[in-house]
Amino acid sequence: MKATFYEGNKTFSVKETEIVAPAAGEVRIKVAYCGVCGTDVHIYHGMMDQRVKIPQIIGHEMSGEIDALGEGVSNFSIGDKVVVRPLDNRGEKPSDKGFSHICKELKFIGIDSQGAMQQYWNVPSFTLHKLPATTDLKLAALIEPLSVACHDVRRGRLKAGETAVVLGGGPIGLLVAMVAKSVGAQVIISEVNPKRIALAEELGFLAVNPAKTDLIEYVNSKTENRLADVVFEVAGVQPALDTMTEVAGIRGRIVMVAIHGQPKPINLFKFFWKELELLGARVYEGEDYEQSIQLITKGELPFERLITAVEPLTNIQGLFEQIDTNPEGMKYLLNCQA
């Protein structure tokens, strides 16, 4: 079979490797598609060379079919369509208070261990979610990032009739917007890139360029001056941090979706004055995966429009180079059997 390896220095190799039998408690998956996560791009850029073990097979936004069962795996069958929730919580302790998905000893499969950018992938069966037999496996590669969005929306306790403002209209921003819409909220996306604004509008969202339009006034006009009930900070830049405390209304909830590596100035006075909440959100839990699977398989939302390109596994190097040169791109997938 073919497997791809991150070799450091912005380089992937493609090699022939042995197909390995699954260990006890594991399954072997014939990987159908694997999407490229922002984290995968970080790895490609060498930002995580101290965490990955070069040469490393990366990738975790995948879909596939079970190809072989290890000893003791009884709740799955060969041929089942599945996705992997790539969280290995086997080091969980009582001090983690039951929050498995963010336990201190959490290992992320595809970063801390081998990932899905290969033809066959062995994983523990506890990571699997089964898909209906009719599921489109290309769309199913979006289940992992969509689960992030489901988790973000759940953390924000967003309800029907409320207004969500999404700061940043990239792939995760649009997925958050789609989940927010699916729960019955009014959604306003703030984004500066004209092509991303156009896509957001094409997907049916209100989209505002805050460099051209006063976002606060705009949101006030759409909410009878209530401003946002929930703000999703997905942009990861200081102007978004400055805006989030302004655009949130009284008792507004702000979900921190972006990852800020350094401490950043935050207007704490606004937290006091409007009794705002800031909610950290990281990965997902099982119920987020189930919600995400529902959304993908019901087929009511235009997820297909988020797929910018699909490349064969063997062109992994070209795909990552393409991502770097196209700031408007959304989701990029590898076809792992092509």
Next chain:
Amino acid sequence: MKATFYEGNKTFSVKETEIVAPAAGEVRIKVAYCGVCGTDVHIYHGMMDQRVKIPQIIGHEMSGEIDALGEGVSNFSIGDKVVVRPLDNRGEKPSDKGFSHICKELKFIGIDSQGAMQQYWNVPSFTLHKLPATTDLKLAALIEPLSVACHDVRRGRLKAGETAVVLGGGPIGLLVAMVAKSVGAQVIISEVNPKRIALAEELGFLAVNPAKTDLIEYVNSKTENRLADVVFEVAGVQPALDTMTEVAGIRGRIVMVAIHGQPKPINLFKFFWKELELLGARVYEGEDYEQSIQLITKGELPFERLITAVEPLTNIQGLFEQIDTNPEGMKYLLNCQA
């Protein structure tokens, strides 16, 4: 009667004024005691000269007895012991979503209008909470700041068996600690001032000087490595903001009690990693007052120990000067009939 006036330039005057009949919907209160809030000290320091109307009667941490009833006030009687919840929400709008206590047009009685540092005070009857006839009116002057603490603890959703870390052992920090203890939490106070540490310990709290002891290690040792379930940031300084995200455990809630006038650097990565929550808290709601009245009137907690000094109303100037020279002081009261 005697009334005191903030005249600007760190100066109070004491004047003879007319006792005025209460308007319709108002009551006249014979003020018993009025405590000095941090905000009153800010006013004295000239920090709020643009908001107050000099000469201004300030003060809102009060207790007293109803002395006269205005037209249409039927749910109170002359002689009732009362405290005032000094929030005038008559400008409330639908866009405030029912959060009266932080509505956009909120007026704070005793800052935006005349306060309690006088012998008789006329206030709208909707601001009143009735006290049991046996209530000690000196302790009752602590009901307003204690209600702040009740609100903070409620915002933090602190439960029995959880661990609360209070950053800052001043008057509000100790009141938060007392309320936290009353709900059944383990309480750890972080404070650098040795006299405040001594008082915290005398009141039965675990108290740590973070300049001498590693607070994170200490809290870990008291929580089987769970760290804090709820952190109260009461200190208002950058080291406390740096500590709060460290000392909070997985899914920890951080209540922002201190008022930070300027944007401050916050470790947002920790919010992501541990799925922390930051909760803004401002003043109180009716139920916080009721809880606070219960705590004061049950007499199970040593609130008396928080009263540093009681001075006659006519010595208001001396009292504010005393506060400025005594950084270890807790609550200072004016006896408004002396």
